Amino acid sequence: MKTIEDVRASLKPYPIEVEFPDITPWEDSATGVDYVHSFDSGVAGPHVLIMALTHGNEVSGAITLDRFLKKGLRPRQGRLTLAFGNVEAYHHFNPQDIDATRYLDEDMNRVWLESRLDGLEQSRELRRARELRPIIETVDLLLDIHSMHEEAAPIMMSGACKKGLRMAAELGVPEHVIADSGHKNGCRLRDFQGFGDESSAKNALLIETGQHVSAVSTKVALDTAARFLMLTGTVSEADVADFLQPVKPAPQRFLEVTEPIVAKTMDFRFVEDFKGLEQIKHAGTVIAMDGDDPVVTPYDNCVLIQPSVRHLGEGVTVVRLAKVIDAP
Numbered sequence: 192m193k194t195i196e197d198v199r200a201s202l203k204p205y206p207i208e209v210e211f212p213d214i215t216p217w218e219d220s221a222t223g224v225d226y227v228h229s230f231d232s233g234v235a236g237p238h239v240l241i242m243a244l245t246h247g248n249e250v251s252g253a254i255t256l257d258r259f260l261k262k263g264l265r266p267r268q269g270r271l272t273l274a275f276g277n278v279e280a281y282h283h284f285n286p287q288d289i290d291a292t293r294y295l296d297e298d299m300n301r302v303w304l305e306s307r308l309d310g311l312e313q314s315r316e317l318r319r320a321r322e323l324r325p326i327i328e329t330v331d332l333l334l335d336i337h338s339m340h341e342e343a344a345p346i347m348m349s350g351a352c353k354k355g356l357r358m359a360a361e362l363g364v365p366e367h368v369i370a371d372s373g374h375k376n377g378c379r380l381r382d383f384q385g386f387g388d389e390s391s392a393k394n395a396l397l398i399e400t401g402q403h404v405s406a407v408s409t410k411v412a413l414d415t416a417a418r419f420l421m422l423t424g425t426v427s428e429a430d431v432a433d434f435l436q437p438v439k440p441a442p443q444r445f446l447e448v449t450e451p452i453v454a455k456t457m458d459f460r461f462v463e464d465f466k467g468l469e470q471i472k473h474a475g476t477v478i479a480m481d482g483d484d485p486v487v488t489p490y491d492n493c494v495l496i497q498p499s500v501r502h503l504g505e506g507v508t509v510v511r512l513a514k515v516i517d518a519p
C-alpha cells in the first residue's frame with residue numbers, strides 16, 4: 192500500500208523562497224506565556240489578537256509577527272496581542288519535508304473544544320493550547336494566519352456565522368471569502384467559544400495566505416494583518432504603511448463550503464493538477480479517482496477549495512466543495 196511518504200515523494204516540492212525567522216528573541220514575555228506579547232493602550236477598545244503558527248510550518252504568520260514586534264507596533268486603542276502558536280513544531284521544521292511539521296502530536300487547529308481543553312488527554316498541542324487559553328478567552332477580535340499546501344490565491348475562511356462573512360467584507364481582502372463550518376474531527380481556534388457563536392460580539396477570521404514557503408504568502412500575510420489592525424481601530428494606516436501592498440484590492444467573491452471529499456483509500460488521486468479555486472462548470476464531472484471509484488462534482492459551478500494529497504490518509508479531507516453565494 193502507498194504510504195504518505197510515497198505520495199509526497201511523487202509530488203513536486205515547492206522551493207523555499209522565504210527565510211524562517213529566529214523567533215527565540217520573542218520567547219520571554221511579560222504575559223507569563225512564552226511567545227505571546229500583549230500591549231495595552233490604556234484607551235478603551237477591543238482586545239485584538241493576531242495568531243501565527245497555529246500550524247508549525249506556516250511561516251508567513253511568523254514572519255509577520257516578527258516584523259510587527261521588531262517595528263515596535265503598539266495599539267492606539269484597546270489591547271493588541273501577537274502570539275506564536277505551535278512554536279515547538281516550528282522549531283522542528285525540516286526544509287527537506289516542509290509538510291512534516293504542521294504539528295507534532297495532533298493538529299492544534301482541532302483541539303479548541305472545552306471538553307478537550309478541560310480533559311485529561313495529553314499532547315504537545317493540547318499543552319500549548321491550554322497555556323494560550325486564558326489569553327484567548329479575553330480576545331474580542333482574532334485574525335489567525337495560516338498558509339496552504341499548494342500555491343493558490345489567498346482565501347479568507349470566515350466561519351459559519353454571518354458576522355464572520357460581514358467582517359471579511361469590511362476588511363475588503365482577499366478576493367475570495369469562504370464561509371464554512373470547519374471540520375468534523377475537532378474545533379478550530381477561529382470557531383472557539385464566542386468566535387463561533389452568532390449571538391456573541393466576538394469575531395474571528397482565518398486567512399490562508401498562499402503556499403507555505405512562497406514569497407507572495409508573506410506579502411499577503413503582512414498586508415492582511417495590517418488591514419485587520421486598521422479595521423479594528425488598533426493602529427492607523429501610517430503605523431502599518433510599510434506592510435501594505437500597493438495594489439488595490441479586487442472586488443470580493445463569496446463562496447460557501449457545502450461538503451468535504453474524504454479519501455477512502457491511499458490510492459486517491461486528482462485527475463488534474465488542481466491547486467484550488469478551480470470552478471467546475473457541470474455537475475457530474477470527474478475530479479478524482481479514489482481507488483477505482485470516480486469522485487464527481489455534485490452541482491454546476493462547483494468550486495474546489497484547497498485540493499491536496501500532501502496529507503493523504505484514509506478518512507482525510509482532500510478537498511472541500513463550495514458554491515458561489517451572494518455578498519453579505
Ligand SMILES: [Zn+2]
Nearest residue numbers: 246249337338
Ligand atoms: Zn494552517
